[in-house]
Amino acid sequence: MPRPISATIDLSALRHNYLLAKSRAPGARALAVVKANAYGHGLMRAVAALAGTADGYALLEIEDAVRLREAGLREPILLLEGAFDRDDLGTALHYSLDLVVHETRQIDLLAAAADRARQCHVWLKINTGMNRLGFAPAAAGAALARTQALGCEVSLMTHFADADGAGGVSAQLATLAAALPNWRGPVSAANSAALLRFPAAHGQVVRPGIMLYGASPFPDLQTAAELGLRPVMTLKSRIIALQQLASGDRVGYGGQYQAAAPGVLGVVACGYADGYPRHAPSGTPVSVDGHRTRLIGRVSMDMVTVDLTDLPHVAPGAEVVLWGAGNPADEVATAAGTVAYELFCALAARVPVSECGLP
Numbered sequence: 001m002p003r004p005i006s007a008t009i010d011l012s013a014l015r016h017n018y019l020l021a022k023s024r025a026p027g028a029r030a031l032a033v034v035k036a037n038a039y040g041h042g043l044m045r046a047v048a049a050l051a052g053t054a055d056g057y058a059l060l061e062i063e064d065a066v067r068l069r070e071a072g073l074r075e076p077i078l079l080l081e082g083a084f085d086r087d088d089l090g091t092a093l094h095y096s097l098d099l100v101v102h103e104t105r106q107i108d109l110l111a112a113a114a115d116r117a118r119q120c121h122v123w124l125k126i127n128t129g130m131n132r133l134g135f136a137p138a139a140a141g142a143a144l145a146r147t148q149a150l151g152c153e154v155s156l157m158t159h160f161a162d163a164d165g166a167g168g169v170s171a172q173l174a175t176l177a178a179a180l181p182n183w184r185g186p187v188s189a190a191n192s193a194a195l196l197r198f199p200a201a202h203g204q205v206v207r208p209g210i211m212l213y214g215a216s217p218f219p220d221l222q223t224a225a226e227l228g229l230r231p232v233m234t235l236k237s238r239i240i241a242l243q244q245l246a247s248g249d250r251v252g253y254g255g256q257y258q259a260a261a262p263g264v265l266g267v268v269a270c271g272y273a274d275g276y277p278r279h280a281p282s283g284t285p286v287s288v289d290g291h292r293t294r295l296i297g298r299v300s301m302d303m304v305t306v307d308l309t310d311l312p313h314v315a316p317g318a319e320v321v322l323w324g325a326g327n328p329a330d331e332v333a334t335a336a337g338t339v340a341y342e343l344f345c346a347l348a349a350r351v352p353v354s355e356c357g358l359p
């Protein structure tokens with residue numbers, strides 16, 4: 001018998017979440033962001049769930065984009081960091097991949113590409129305040145003129161730094177408008193947070209990522225359930241042992257947790273080598289046999305320990321949901337001082353993954 005841990009990916013939930021994104025940005029096309037192996041959910045699996053539904057896809061690993069084309073996908077595929085070198089650019093043009101162009105060197109590569117006569121669609125990225133990728137507003141006009149002169153179809157793009165927070169998007173939207181005041185073509189700016197909070201940021205193309213996977217982009221403002229999102233990844237395991245604790249007993253490496261009263265703990269077959277965050281403290285929510293309880297003691301490589309004192313019926317073999325349906329990933333992430341994005345992406349290769357929800 002294999003170790004009892006596994007992850008289940010609910011494909012119908014993923015499709016539901018995509019359609020919810022579409023319904024919240026009704027005038028826009030929505031590129032499903034499937035970078036980082038679809039946020040840890042499995043690229044081909046995610047794309048299969050969205051087949052015939054998604055307007056297009058966005059990712060940044062060119063080998064994954066090629067896999068999608070070779071699997072027969074015909075929708076637009078946007079490379080979010082563009083081409084890294086000449087070979088990449090050749091591959092992108094050959095496979096009709098849309099390219100972000102965020103710096104002068106990428107325009108130079110395009111200018112030098114022998115076969116750019118093939119249709120190229122460039123997303124000129126303007127740095128409106130995130131200060132990660134993109135042309136400075138003052139350089140945007142020249143970059144636009146140069147790309148257009150190459151015969152490429154051009155759209156504009158920017159990325160928000162604080163669409164999920166107090167900063168919002170209005171300053172960055174104003175910077176974008178001021179950088180290219182005569183622009184009337186397509187604009188893409190919104191990630192999940194901006195899609196849900198700021199209709200003014202929708203433009204023609206939105207780029208939802210985290211919401212597709214059923215987590216809230218701003219869990220302190222609105223939970224995923226309140227937004228109507230359904231969990232996609234559920235990480236499950238089982239109780240493999242029980243320990244009776246006397247008052248004063250310590251638990252796990254470092255003896256960090258000390259029982260204040262007699263109690264019972266359960267040992268779960270899941271640890272940081274499975275992708276569970278090592279820094280999750282005592283108190284992090286866990287669901288055991290459908291009941292919410294909490295982590296106690298330090299997370300180790302292959303196991304965590306949970307408080308079963310108030311769940312006397314639980315026996316070895318009981319099902320544990322580390323995150324997902326019945327134990328929101330956002331709550332686990334918040335307790336562990338991180339975000340659901342990181343939990344999903346960190347799911348380890350040793351965890352078997354299965355899928356449910358679609359024929």
Ligand SMILES: *Cc1c(COP(=O)(O)O)cnc(C)c1O
Pocket residue numbers: 033035080159190191192193207208209210211217
């Ligand atoms: C990852 C990413 C997104 C999606 O962001 P979410 O917060 O997951 O919705 C959108 N645009 C760009 C450029 C990205 O890198």
